[in-house]
Structure formats: C-alpha cells, structure tokens
Amino acid sequence: MEKAIFECGKQSVKIPVPVYIAASASVVGTKESEGPLSSLFDVQGQDDLFGCNTWEEAESTLQKEAVTLALGKAKLNNEDIRYLFAGDLLGQAMATSFGLSSFKIPLFGLFGACSTCGESLSLGAMSVAGGYARHVVCVTSSHFASAEKEFRFPLEYGGQRPPYATWTVTGSGAFVLSGEKKRAVRAMITGITTGRIVDYGIKDNFNMGCTMAPAAAEVIHQHFEDFSRSPDDYDKIITGDLGSVGQIALLDILKEKGYDIAGKHMDCGIEIYDSQKQNTGAGGSGCGCSATVLSAYVLKKLEEGVWSRVLFVPTGALLSKTSFNEGMSVPGIAHAVVIEKAND
C-alpha cells in the first residue's frame, strides 16, 4: 500500500518543515530544587503546596506558571497560541483541567502517562508543520504528593517504598512550538516515532522503570529502523523516567535487538536527583520529570552546541489504581522525538 507523504518507515514521521521550540519553561518543587539540576530550573518552589490548599491545585499551579513563563519568554500572548496539547497523570487530567482554563486557548487533552511530554511535542509538531497552527504550547506536569495519592497511598499513611521505586517529580515543563523563527529559538523538532502499548506482564506498581523499559526499547529500535539511523547519529538518547533499574532493562533489551546505546543513554529520572543523598530510590519519574529536564538541561546543551541532535523518549507506565487492584499488569508506552540544534 502506498504511504502518506510524510510517513517514514513503520511508525515514524519526518517533520516536513522546520518546527522550532521557540521557548520553554520549567517549574519544580522543593526536592527537585535540592537536586543536581537545581539552578537550571526557572522556578524553584519553596513549598510543594505552591500556596494552594490541595496537592491537585498545587499541580495545576505548576502548569499555569510554566505556561505563563514560556509565553513570556516567547514574547507571545495566549491569543497567539492556537492549541494547547496538555496532560498529567491524575484521573481525568485534573491538573490540566484546572490549571489551563484561564488561558482560554483551545485544548487537546492528552493521556500517555509519563510519556505525555513526548506525545504533546509529537502532536504539536505535526500541527505546526501541517499548517494548522502558527504557534502551539505543549505542557505536562506531575506532583509527588498528588501522584502517590492517585496511584498508591496518601502521604499521611506513611507507606514504605522499596528501594527500586521511583520518585514522582513535582514539576511542570511548557514548550512553545512555532513554525517561524523571528528571534532566537531553543531547538527544532525534526522527526517523531510514535509508540505502541507494550505489556511484559509486570504487576508491581512500584517498579515503574521495568514496566516502561520494554516500550522504550521498542520505540527506540523502531526509530533506528524507520530512519535508517544508529546510536552514532545521536549525541544522546534520553529516556524520560526509567531510573537506574529501568535503565539496566532498557540497555539489555536493546542489546538483544542489536543496538548498544550504553555510551549514549541518559535518563531524565537519573539526572534530576542525587538518589543516594536524596533518598529517591531509582530516580525521578512522572510527566514533569522529562518535561522539566528537557526544558532546563537538554535544550540548554543543544543551544550551547554541546549536542547537536538528541533522541528524546519520554516513557509512560499505564498504571491505574483500579486496574492494579483488579490484578492487571502495568503496560508501558513511549514516544520518541528527534530534537536538533536550530540552524543559526
């Protein structure tokens, strides 16, 4: 069967015209502010409630601040933005619904668990390149306390965590994508590989790394095949939140598929905390993990020319407390986005 014009291989798209990440912003909580990337985040919260009464409202505030800041940096108003592509981890995308309503921008609500940052950048880039929008904003968030309550137990319960558990990042990252380059931009999106649900049957709701690693491996493998590229074509291959345990699984599965990415792999969840000192188990996780590290760290490296092309692969665990309590497994999904240094 003949392919649509921008289809590339089995699961990928070559973005046909330049889509720039015009600006971005990151807002994080206290634990992230104490971590190794601290000084790079735009806003370092001093109180994880962010002046709100509930954790969910606090998470909404993270999104609101991240979008406001990103718009400011892009010198755009909300009327200039055609679409919001947004989501979070909570039931019915609660943080998004209450965080973004005041912008009055048409909204495509997304759910890809912690992979949502990749999903939003993919759909955002497709709409800008397709001529449907001049500017869009992609935003995702997570909050440690709202996530623990949503997926496991409220913090007040004092539940114990195994050492291989990941720690949900309190943070939000927002990205303004534009088809035009009127001023300095941070980077550009040149390709996407959209992931499928991969289920290895893992039923441990703490072991997020291993539930997501198979999906990450599959989408990275498919990306190389679709684009006829290898790890050598990238300065970094950056997963969202596999943590130190999921990283081992990822490298092993990809080695079985014939790709050794050990020298190129970086995981946002590993970078965001000093897990030994900060007691964050296998590392950071959540929609906010990959989004804040992309904004604060990865795009900086591309701007500075330290890296010229990275594969950014946010990873999601399709966990819900209901399916977990009904004895179901935790399937994974991951979406890959090629991000390159913008031409001068």
Added chain:
Amino acid sequence: MEKAIFECGKQSVKIPVPVYIAASASVVGTKESEGPLSSLFDVQGQDDLFGCNTWEEAESTLQKEAVTLALGKAKLNNEDIRYLFAGDLLGQAMATSFGLSSFKIPLFGLFGACSTCGESLSLGAMSVAGGYARHVVCVTSSHFASAEKEFRFPLEYGGQRPPYATWTVTGSGAFVLSGEKKRAVRAMITGITTGRIVDYGIKDNFNMGCTMAPAAAEVIHQHFEDFSRSPDDYDKIITGDLGSVGQIALLDILKEKGYDIAGKHMDCGIEIYDSQKQNTGAGGSGCGCSATVLSAYVLKKLEEGVWSRVLFVPTGALLSKTSFNEGMSVPGIAHAVVIEKAND
C-alpha cells in the same frame, strides 16, 4: 500576526484535502439495545459484563470489538493503520490501555471526557489531511457501571439519582479515517473547531448537561463565526450528551449569542434512550454516547442523503471524584467537527 495556512478564524481549521470516514462500528450494552436506536448498532450486548470479570475489562472489550469490526468493514488490517486516537472516561484511560494493546498500533491517548470522540476525529482528520497517515482509527468508549464507580458510587451501593442526572452509555464507537476513497465511504470530515475549557462554576456531579452546555454553546458560536456560517448551513447540529436538561441551557445560551438552533438541534443523549420508559433521567452521556450514535445513526442519515452536512459536537464534563470531593467545580469542553455526505 500572519496565520498558518489552514487556520480558519479564531479556533477552526478547514480540512484542506478530503478525509473520509471509510468505515465505522458501534458496540453497545443491554440498555442501549432496548432503546429506540437498538437495531442500528452493530453489536447489541446481551450482558453488560461482555464475558469479563470486571466492568473495566468489559469496557476494554467494547473498544476492542468496535475497532475489530470497523477494520473489517474498511477491509483493512491493523498493519494498515498508522495511528489510534483513543480515550475513555476512566482514570489513566484504563479501558483504552487494556482494550487496544493487542492491535499493536501506535497510540495517541486522549482525554477530553465525553468530548473525546470529537477530539479524536479532529486530530485524526488533521493527521490524515496533513499527510502523516493514510489511515487512522478513532475510538472512544464508556460503560455505565465503570463510570458510576469512577465518578460517584459503585452500583452495589444503591445510590439514588436525581431525575436530571444523565445515564452513562455502555458502548464504543470506532471510525476508520482515510485519505483515499477506494470503495464506498460513509462520509467526510471537512472542518473542525476546537473547544476551550469553559467553567460556569457548577458543582453538581449529577448535572452533566448544565456543566457542558456553556462549552457546547461557545464552540458552536465560534464555529459559526470562524466559518461565516449560520444554523441554516447545517441539516443538524448534534451535541454529544447534554440530555434534555442541558439542551435547554444550550438553546438559551446560544439565543443570547444571537443564534437560534432550536429547529436544527439534536442530542445523541436524548436519542439513544426512551428516557420516560427506560428511567434514564435526562438522557444518555459518556464517551460512548456520541460515538455510537454517530456511527449507527448520524452517518446512516448522511449516507442515505437525508442530511448533507451536520455539525457534530461531542461535549465533555471535566469531572473527577477527587476534584469534586475537594469542592471544585465541573468545567466543560466541547469539540465541533463538520461531517458531510461524501461526493459520489
């Protein structure tokens, strides 16, 4: 500021090349099978558990069956489908995660509450028209029992329902969108208007109709402005699940905005049940309501030439039990899709 090429007015897109609804399918539960549209649905379930152990698994089965049937009617395999655009009402899109994994098709998970059918058709049409995909599938579902448990109380609790409450439809509708017309197609998508979050501050988690009506009114109004059209340009203006109470609010708000759509309005939630006889309150609701009625009834009328152009407006209430219990309001969102009789 200059517009992107396919932007139309403030919130709309004129789909630049034909996007066909090549085929579709609807699968419903027992109550829907006893309603006035019964004989039009492809599968009329005899048991709302659909052979499963839990309501959530049953809902996953609805999606799986709807997609399988729609693919069969389109004479396509899952390898032919580039993307799934899918979602449901449950926390972390549970029905979607477990219902669609076996297809192994790249997935964009969506959340727009009961408006998700409109969101999926919008993004699906944009990707096909943009040249990113030759064929995509858009699918959404809801289930009365999984929804009551998710949003209010488990059925076993025997909670009472006020007469203005709507009844969540047990059903799923799947749509194959294609850029080509190799055989008979059902209809075509020619435009979209993407909705914003609209919050009138309503805090009643039973009154879904009134939480959604303002968002529906706003997107319909904006659609008319963006396309320079009026109700006269449509044979029907079809909301998703406002029910008989929300319908009154919609007509009133639009009248204030200068548009009288009373003679053109139809609501899928009102059509799907005989609410007097079936004790379904103000009518049907849920992601499955607009999706199954579109597939079984609306597309049939377009195929038969009874109607030639409709505005299809699935409506969503951004309700979650956590935000509700924290005293928050229930914001609404709605997405409008122009669906026309396909040229012969």
